[in-house]
Amino acid sequence: MTWQLKDFVLLLSPQGKRFLVQVEPRKFSTHLGELDLEQLTHIPQGGVIYTHKGVPFVTLKPTLYDFIHHLKRRTQIVYPKELGYILMRLGIGPGSRVIECGAGSGALTMTLAWWVRPTGCVYAYEREERFAHLCQENLVWAGLLEWVEIKVKDIETGFEEKEVDAVFLDVKTPWLYLPQAWDALKGGCVLGILVPTTNQVSEVLKALDNLPFTDIEVLEILLRRYKTVAERLRPQDRMVAHTGYLMFARKMLRKGD
Amino acid sequence: MTWQLKDFVLLLSPQGKRFLVQVEPRKFSTHLGELDLEQLTHIPQGGVIYTHKGVPFVTLKPTLYDFIHHLKRRTQIVYPKELGYILMRLGIGPGSRVIECGAGSGALTMTLAWWVRPTGCVYAYEREERFAHLCQENLVWAGLLEWVEIKVKDIETGFEEKEVDAVFLDVKTPWLYLPQAWDALKGGCVLGILVPTTNQVSEVLKALDNLPFTDIEVLEILLRRYKTVAERLRPQDRMVAHTGYLMFARKMLRKGD
Amino acid sequence: MTWQLKDFVLLLSPQGKRFLVQVEPRKFSTHLGELDLEQLTHIPQGGVIYTHKGVPFVTLKPTLYDFIHHLKRRTQIVYPKELGYILMRLGIGPGSRVIECGAGSGALTMTLAWWVRPTGCVYAYEREERFAHLCQENLVWAGLLEWVEIKVKDIETGFEEKEVDAVFLDVKTPWLYLPQAWDALKGGCVLGILVPTTNQVSEVLKALDNLPFTDIEVLEILLRRYKTVAERLRPQDRMVAHTGYLMFARKMLRKGD
């Protein structure tokens, strides 16, 4: 099966450099020569395309992981190692309605949108106009805007949705917005939070103590890559040591709620 | 909104013990007294139910993560920290067709089924009849069998599907089945593998060297939980140190393929 | 060379159970039968001794590591993974004079004493009489008391020594004693601190900001053991995830000091 017009293609150079492009009638310049992207319509998926200098690029099908690595970013993004775990914990799936607050460049927005398809919706709050724009741009690029409502809005006065299946906060002072998150959530459902410092974790824990949330969890995820040499297997020399602390809690009802 | 008949409910005891039950007209015995599960139809989601001894259990909405922790297991299962990352890397989503080999108790099967809904399909191969049964039982329990075809079959002679979006191998000798995985995969798509030992990683790397796979990755994921005390924040004393090594590669085509 | 009277011997059972004993004319009971410890004087170092039931125990030379694992403890002790790094960082060696505060059961005291031999001295402060006793008992047992002065004393009013080569604080509120540590230290020398929680790390950092200390370091050390099977090499299933955070700083002088 050959690539089609509009398809996304991950191009992999002999040295492992990656480009995420779309099949269209234009030239694409790399450090190893120029590629004619329209030519991809004659190349099978997984096949090789050559630059005008004769350098081969393998043509791969981009995954969500690749889209996230290639989005335009002007903020710290949530990384795949956390994204995957968030997915498992939030209790969402195809059809879910989920609020995300602090959309930033849209890595998490994109991930949630991908997985609530075809009938769910992500309500993506972002206070700063410029990040909301960037997030929207990234969603359009990835073809996922259809499942997202971006809202440029401070959440101090609360979210506009009720009875959502999950809420995720990726903001500087999440402890200030826990009551709003509680109001928006369905009973028994999950709130997720990402913060980079231990001081923030402590602040959130303190605030959670005074609210009807339960089943609180704090954790961090470390990912260690290995060099891929069969006879000399060993971890890579360096790794990312920290992105953030993940926190989860579930909404409970008090008597009378 | 109260719980409905047939709903799954995660019951959380005051000490954090969990039970995953279904709303139905029966009694459920815990170490803290008996619960009348039908009574849940009068309790709002997130609300509290009391045992005959007056002990309160919070009623929470189970997530995929909870289903996996409560499935019946007779094999080592894939853990949520790996499951989430696998999802991000495989390049699947609602509608995908994916092969899993070595279904075991069905933790990964369940996860894949959850996320390929509503139109995708998981082809779950399992050589041992008794594990295939267990896997099916777990899928029925979680209401996910509709999106799975379980196949009791050795894969030496190959998979029955072609042009699938992803293949995942969770077997003892994955290096023996790489050609079969290659045959089944769409061009440019992702193969994932899980193995517990470094020797197996080396064997797979050696075998991949002789096959048209590219973009090879080996990694491990560590998850560290924290005690949830605001004023004395610190990691828990002990953690899971190892579950397995994750490997990923993508199918490329050779000239003439 | 056979074992001598008074020698310490590490006995290793076939299943890996360890006992640290001294050669003397007495019987020693194990779950695998009785050993006659005097008989060790006829057994070469590294040789095997048999219980009256015929079970062999290998006789090994205990290292500092073994002494620490076998000391009597009634407090959380400092672990070898931290002890080794502390040694490297404190800037001590044979002949050093070093203050330790919060001696507890004496694991760090023992380590410092071992390494400042034959001419150095450890000043071990411990506020609680009962722990000071335990510490002394452990030092006598290990034959290291000669290089230690145990002081049952609160350090609020300062240490009795001046111009020491290093100070180590293993107390609950180290931030209260930084001026005292500064007073006792030689210029340019190292202060070490161990605390279990992130809140304590923050408190110490805040206090250090207002004192003439420099070159501040905060770190944690993780140790991961592997199963020792050549053909199935993999990490052990579980590991210690946290013992404490290590902090280091060096005394600088202000103008006029």
Added chain:
Amino acid sequence: MTWQLKDFVLLLSPQGKRFLVQVEPRKFSTHLGELDLEQLTHIPQGGVIYTHKGVPFVTLKPTLYDFIHHLKRRTQIVYPKELGYILMRLGIGPGSRVIECGAGSGALTMTLAWWVRPTGCVYAYEREERFAHLCQENLVWAGLLEWVEIKVKDIETGFEEKEVDAVFLDVKTPWLYLPQAWDALKGGCVLGILVPTTNQVSEVLKALDNLPFTDIEVLEILLRRYKTVAERLRPQDRMVAHTGYLMFARKMLRKGD
């Protein structure tokens, strides 16, 4: 107390750059201006020295850790996180006789020499003349050569010493030299090994199975540093993910040995 001629001094710039110098009548150029090192004899330890441009450098007492970070290296060195643990495990101390094989640039040699003082000895084997030279140069620099005998020699035919307290192998194929290590060791004493790859660990484990060694341990040590900001405490973004696997075993005697 002021610095004396010949003293080693660790100079710390305002931005944290470090230089390890000796007090002597010469100028020392830094990127922030020139320092007159003889002037240090008028500066108290821990005090500040200024470059001709007026930039202050704090003068600190170098520790073993600093010497190791500043030695001249032309090989991969053993790092302090491993060095400290090796010390704890080898069973050495002041007065010990220990063999090191694969001295390289001399980081471990220097560490062992430091801690066997004042009466012990390190027998440092190094096959390559140029590394032996470098190791010697580093030991002279650190004032530790007195406790080391460097031997330019392949160890295939065995070590020249017998009944040593410990042996450490830092060579490419340690499995080839286990019988030689066994011969040199005292009964019941510890052999240590450092290798970077899992394949080497497996090779050593296989070889140990056929020799009278016991109490085998394989482990790795991870060190994670934190940013030292009290109000925003968090790990540094990146860390060293791997230096090597440490292995330990103890010599036992067979019947008749």
